[in-house]
Structures are given as structure tokens and as C-alpha cells.
Amino acid sequence: xxxxxxxxxxxxxxxxxxxxxxxxxxxxxxxxxxxxxxxxxxxxxxxxxxxxxxxxxxxxxxxxxxxxxxxxxxxxxxxxxxxxxxxxxxxxxxxxxxxxxxxxxxxxxxxxxxxxxxxxxxxxxxxxxxxxxxxxxxxxxxxxxxxxxxxxxxxxxxxxxxxxxxxxxxxxxxxxxxxxxxxxxxxxxxxxxxxxxxxxxxxxxxxxxxxxxxxxxxxxxxxxxxxxxxxxxxxxxxxxxxxxxxxxxxxxxxxxxxxxxxxxxxxxxxxxxxxxxxxxxxxxxxxxxxxxxxxxxxxxxxxxxxxxxxxxxxxxxxxxxxxxxxxxxxxxxxxxxxxxxxxxxxxxxxxxxxxxxxxxxxxxxxxxxxxxxxxxxxxxxxxxxxxxxxxxxxxxxxxxxxxxxxxxxxxxxxxxxxxx
Numbered sequence: 001x002x003x004x005x006x007x008x009x010x011x012x013x014x015x016x017x018x019x020x021x022x023x024x025x026x027x028x029x030x031x032x033x034x035x036x037x038x039x040x041x042x043x044x045x046x047x048x049x050x051x052x053x054x055x056x057x058x059x060x061x062x063x064x065x066x067x068x069x070x071x072x073x074x075x076x077x078x079x080x081x082x083x084x085x086x087x088x089x090x091x092x093x094x095x096x097x098x099x100x101x102x103x104x105x106x107x108x109x110x111x112x113x114x115x116x117x118x119x120x121x122x123x124x125x126x127x128x129x130x131x132x133x134x135x136x137x138x139x140x141x142x143x144x145x146x147x148x149x150x151x152x153x154x155x156x157x158x159x160x161x162x163x164x165x166x167x168x169x170x171x172x173x174x175x176x177x178x179x180x181x182x183x184x185x186x187x188x189x190x191x192x193x194x195x196x197x198x199x200x201x202x203x204x205x206x207x208x209x210x211x212x213x214x215x216x217x218x219x220x221x222x223x224x225x226x227x228x229x230x231x232x233x234x235x236x237x238x239x240x241x242x243x244x245x246x247x248x249x250x251x252x253x254x255x256x257x258x259x260x261x262x263x264x265x266x267x268x269x270x271x272x273x274x275x276x277x278x279x280x281x282x283x284x285x286x287x288x289x290x291x292x293x294x295x296x297x298x299x300x301x302x303x304x305x306x307x308x309x310x311x312x313x314x315x316x317x318x319x320x321x322x323x324x325x326x327x328x329x330x331x332x333x334x335x336x337x338x339x340x341x342x343x344x345x346x347x348x349x350x351x352x353x354x355x356x357x358x359x360x361x362x363x364x365x366x367x368x369x370x371x372x373x374x375x376x377x378x379x380x381x382x383x384x385x386x387x388x389x390x391x392x393x394x395x396x397x398x399x400x401x402x403x404x405x406x407x408x409x410x411x412x413x414x415x416x417x418x419x420x
Contacts (some may be wrong), residue, residue, distance in 0.1 A: 004050040005029060011032060015081040017074045024212055036070035036078050052083045055293035057253045058371045062364055072339050072374035080378055124356040125203050130349055131341035136180035139244035139274065139405050140387045142330040151336040158186040161241055163418045164323065164391050165193040165270050171238040174264060177245025181208035187223045195221045198231060236266040243274040250303045257315035265394045268410045271319065278304040279383055290375065297368040307388045314392055322411045323391040328380055331387040334378035342373060
């Protein structure tokens with residue numbers, strides 16, 4: 001253990017933030033009164049810190065074996081500095097990839113997906129309301145202008161998606177994984193579409209239904225508690241959006257996901273797939289225990305794929321990609337905004353969660369989310385994960401026949417409609 005102590009002492013001096021550690025038994029290591037302070041009850045958790053297993057230390061914090069004091073931003077600067085290798089250096093051998101595919105198939109039945117969605121999204125509506133914007137948009141914002149607030153950037157994101165989809169009055173629009181209804185209602189109220197949303201969260205379904213009723217939109221907006229694989233319609237939709245949802249689909253079900261979208265989308269229609277993508281081609285998940293932490297405490301069953309794999313599966317399903325944009329820096333800023341909002345009202349958040357889940361479980365959830373939001377902000381800043389908006393079309397039947405003057409697609413020649 002002395003070797004590990006010496007190793008970490010030499011690294012503490014190179015960190016951008018002063019750190020103090022209290023080891024089991026009371027020995028102090030590092031700066032006196034550091035901006036970030038960690039106290040360990042067990043040597044095994046200290047060993048995980050010394051060997052760069054940041055996710056395992058986060059787990060120990062949630063389980064109260066480690067106490068952490070300091071600003072979330074300072075803590076993440078320390079975490080990044082103590083990693084012994086990039087979390088992307090997690091390449092799997094071929095047999096592990098085959099095993100992961102088999103596990104993915106087992107984890108993503110409609111029944112298990114419903115339970116996994118409820119685990120995350122049905123924690124507490126009041127808790128999410130503390131740190132999301134007023135529309136409760138729980139996905140990457142779009143800071144079109146640097147001075148935008150989070151609420152303004154979320155509205156800019158909703159409008160960006162609608163513009164990319166070229167929504168028009170009267171069109172049939174589907175929102176897969178509609179969340180708390182931000183995009184669904186924005187599209188209906190600002191673009192005049194006939195909007196349908198689906199979700200697996202009972203809390204979100206009830207919340208959106210209340211908003212529909214309160215705003216008098218029952219005639220042209222509806223929300224269903226339904227799995228995307230089980231959605232049947234009389235005629236296909238003109239436009240489809242999937243925002244922050246396909247991370248829950250799983251590697252094994254990605255072909256089914258895109259084939260389902262193609263079935264639900266009319267020829268010539270557009271689909272926007274907005275979601276988190278992996279930063280590595282081969283890694284199964286983030287290393288250093290970070291992926292395991294998120295799977296255990298935040299998003300059970302969540303899986304990330306590299307954008308190249310996503311595009312391949314979409315193309316195999318018969319969808320043509322017409323535009324792709326990486327909003328990774330925007331998600332880092334979004335997550336820091338969420339983290340800062342939560343950190344500013346920890347006592348209130350604890351009271352809300354205690355009321356919903358009990359004192360002890362509420363405290364565990366709060367500790368997990370503090371590390372999750374700040375940790376994810378760091379991963380986007382570092383480029384370990386990304387956020388891609390992929391716009392695709394279900395090609396027209398006359399594709400390539402010459403019936404469309406000078407074009408082989410109904411999609412415009414330029415992107416002026418997005419930024420006009």
C-alpha cells in the first residue's frame with residue numbers, strides 16, 4: 001500500500017486543483033485544506049483511486065464508504081487528472097463483443113426496457129424540475145448564441161430540430177421517447193403539426209397528458225404509453241424525431257429500431273435521430289469503471305455506439321443519411337448547467353427525494369446524480385463521448401429515375417432552411 005500512496009502523492013502535485021486525502025486510520029495525504037477533500041473508510045477504495053478506477057470510487061461515494069467535499073467542477077478536474085489511462089482504452093476482444101451482443105439482446109425486451117426506463121425517469125418529477133429548464137427538456141441544448149441561458153438554448157434546440165425536419169402545418173409528426181413533452185408541444189404550437197408522442201415512463205405520460213389538456217391541444221396532440229416496437233398506425237408519419245432515446249435501444253436491437261422507423265415513415269419523409277454516441281469504435285463502454293457506474297445507478301441497460309455504427313445500421317434499414325452534426329461541446333455546457341443548478345439547491349433536492357424514496361435511498365440517489373451530471377459534463381468536454389444529430393430520409397420511390405429535376409432526393413440542395 002505504501003507504493004500506491006507514494007504513486008498518488010506524486011500525481012497530486014500535478015493536478016490543477018489542490019487535493020487532500022484522509023486515508024483509513026486517519027493519515028493525511030496531499031494539501032492541507034484542499035479545494036477537494038476525500039476521506040476513505042476502506043483501503044480497497046483508496047487503491048481504486050490510485051489505480052484510476054474513478055467509477056469505482058464514485059460507487060463507494062454513493063454507498064457512503066467515501067466522503068467527498070468540494071465543488072463539482074473541481075472534483076471532475078481532479079478525476080480527469082487521476083485517470084491512469086483514457087476511458088476509451090477499453091477495446092474488447094472479439095469474443096467479448098459477441099457476449100455483449102448476446103447480453104444486449106437479453107436486456108432489451110419490451111418488458112425490461114419499460115422497467116429500465118422507469119428506474120431512471122420515474123425517480124421524481126419534482127427532482128428533475130429542480131435542475132432542468134421550465135419545459136423539462138432532458139437532452140442536449142443548442143447554444144446558438146454564446147450568451148444564451150439554458151432555457152433559451154433548449155428552445156433553440158427544439159426549433160433547430162423542427163427546422164431540420166422541415167415541419168409544416170398539418171403534417172403527421174411522431175416523437176419517439178417524448179420525455180416531458182418539450183419537442184412534442186413545441187412542434188404542435190409553433191409548426192402546426194398533428195403530433196403523436198410515445199414514452200415508457202408512466203410519470204412522463206401523465207405529465208404530458210395534463211399539458212395537452214391544459215393547453216387545449218387534445219384534437220391534434222396525443223401521448224401514448226407504448227414501446228416503439230409495438231406502435232402500429234393506419235398510415236405512416238411525414239416526420240419522426242427520436243431525441244435522447246436511442247441510447248436505451250441497445251446494440252442488438254439497433255437494426256430493429258431503424259427498420260421500425262422506416263416502417264413508420266412515409267417515402268420522402270424525414271427522421272431526426274438525436275443521441276449520445278461513443279467516442280471509440282471498439283470500446284464496449286467507458287472504461288475506468290465509469291460505464292459500470294452509470295449502468296448501475298443511472299441508466300440500466302444503456303448502450304452507446306460509435307456514430308459510424310449508427311449510420312451503418314440506419315443505411316442497412318434503408319434510410320439515407322442527408323445531414324449529420326456533432327453537438328458535443330453543446331452537451332458539455334448543458335450538463336454543467338444542470339450540475340450547477342442541482343449543486344445550488346442540494347438541501348431542497350434531498351428533501352424532495354426523501355419524500356419520494358425515504359431518507360437513506362433519497363441520499364443515495366442524490367449522491368449518484370451529483371457525480372453523474374458533473375462526470376458526464378467532463379466526458380463530453382474530454383471528447384470521450386459525443387452527441388450526434390443524424391437526419392435521414394426514407395427515399396422516394398422515384399429515387400434516381402430522373403423525375404426530380406437535377407436531384408436524386410426530395411431533400412433540398414442547401415441547408416438554408418435550417419439557418420435562415
